[in-house]
């Protein structure tokens with residue numbers, strides 16, 4: 193029986209390995225992590241991450257051919273294929289701070305593999321890493337190898353949170369990059385054989401290592417660029433009276449452009465887009481390509497502009513101050529169907545409103561009060577390190593409460609902001625919400641989920657990203 197070990201039991205390691213175990217009953221899969229609490233949760237009825245469909249897959253394989261363990265060394269030692277799916281956050285200090293990927297966790301995983309390996313191993317980069325990381329990892333492994341042969345493969349992951357299980361079951365493609373040597377190609381074939389158990393062979397693309405590593409960064413940059421492009425248009429729509437939904441529809445009907453990923457919003461969030469683009473920017477700079485670096489940097493700058501613009505709309509429309517005013521924040525996760533809050537635009541918007549001394553009442557169906565407190569207290573860029581290593585500031589919880597539903601959050605509020613497109617926000621009783629609020633009652637939709645006209649009819653003053661402005665807001669300053 194082939195034995196696979198995955199280092200890192202997070203949003204990628206957990207679901208990806210669960211899917212391999214589910215589709216390959218003849219493969220034994222062990223997911224290991226340095227965080228005991230995370231491993232305990234994977235072995236319990238309350239998995240550490242919320243992902244539709246994940247519970248059923250884990251339950252059907254756990255303790256049969258899928259295991260979760262903190263015994264990192266033992267499982268590395270007796271596996272043939274080792275996936276590394278640890279954090280690769282943006283560096284906060286030193287060379288490349290604020291842009292370059294921090295490979296501390298990756299390097300420590302590689303050194304651990306070199307230390308304990310006594311038989312040949314295929315080491316698979318599952319984390320998103322800078323181009324040429326495989327070369328660095330190869331050096332660490334071979335210089336410490338004690339005669340063991342290591343083959344490094346790049347196998348970037350393209351799943352999106354909230355749809356991870358569907359994405360893993362039916363991916364658009366699987367990429368495998370390897371060395372163009374006989375041993376390298378043998379390793380590629382071994383990994384391909386695992387995926388071929390459920391993915392048609394023509395969707396498993398093999399290529400050289402550097403192409404595979406760069407393709408992942410390129411794919412995320414292209415996706416995020418679409419969002420910044422439509423968000424840039426949303427500002428122009430507000431200035432001219434055009435409707436961004438109509439513009440996106442018209443543009444997306446061109447089959448060369450396509451309709452997906454053109455939803456204007458308060459900004460993209462999540463652990464990947466910003467981090468990976470900044471990483472790309474840094475790689476371009478290091479390769480003497482400042483024009484290319486600046487091109488991609490703009491994608492992040494427009495995203496920051498969009499979040500700041502949203503806060504500005506809220507404060508400017510509420511008589512230029514939210515000091516002491518209760519504001520309901522509906523949704524805190526970076527997108528629906530996940531409890532993940534890494535780089536969620538809600539953090540920047542909440543911090544912007546708190547900076548103007550607002551009192552926030554936050555409701556999200558999947559995010560805990562503790563998590564919200566930590567997010568609003570954590571230094572920017574510290575969010576993607578393992579949770580138990582992140583320092584927090586206990587004073588930051590002031591002025592923020594967690595509500596148990598949208599109605600409670602909005603009761604007595606001056607304004608409501610939608611930050612996440614949870615389905616339940618489409619069907620709330622907005623008349624009831626309006627009746628319980630201070631007047632004038634303001635509504636700011638950062639995800640374009642509500643029916644603007646219906647809410648205006650109730651009496652709300654409504655702002656919805658990229659939609660024709662409410663007369664109340666027409667003459668107010670728009671720029672951040």
Ligand SMILES: NC(=O)c1ccc[n+]([C@@H]2O[C@H](COP(=O)([O-])OP(=O)(O)OC[C@H]3O[C@@H](n4cnc5c(N)ncnc54)[C@H](O)[C@@H]3O)[C@@H](O)[C@H]2O)c1
Pocket residue numbers: 199200201202203204205224225226227230264277278279280297298300301318319320321349350351352353463464576577578579
């Ligand atoms: N989240 C996504 O949707 C997504 C999708 C594609 C790719 N990625 C990439 O995958 C990688 C992992 O992302 P994630 O979201 O799963 O992160 P995560 O924080 O959820 O999980 C990473 C895990 O690695 C563990 N870890 C760190 N160092 C370790 C070590 N030396 N030994 C054992 N365990 C260790 C941490 O404790 C943590 O549980 C990142 O490079 C990310 O960019 C993420």
Ligand SMILES: O=c1ccn([C@@H]2O[C@H](COP(=O)(O)OP(=O)(O)O[C@H]3O[C@H](CO)[C@@H](O)[C@H](O)[C@H]3O)[C@@H](O)[C@H]2O)c(=O)[nH]1
Pocket residue numbers: 320349350351352353354412415419452453454455456457458459460461462463464465526527
């Ligand atoms: O039209 C859109 C689409 C998305 N978003 C926002 O963009 C962010 C990212 O969304 P999404 O890409 O769906 O989720 P992620 O889980 O971050 O997945 C992205 O990042 C992963 C990590 O690298 C990749 O594997 C995936 O392919 C890539 O889609 C979220 O805040 C969304 O709300 C928009 O604002 N408008």
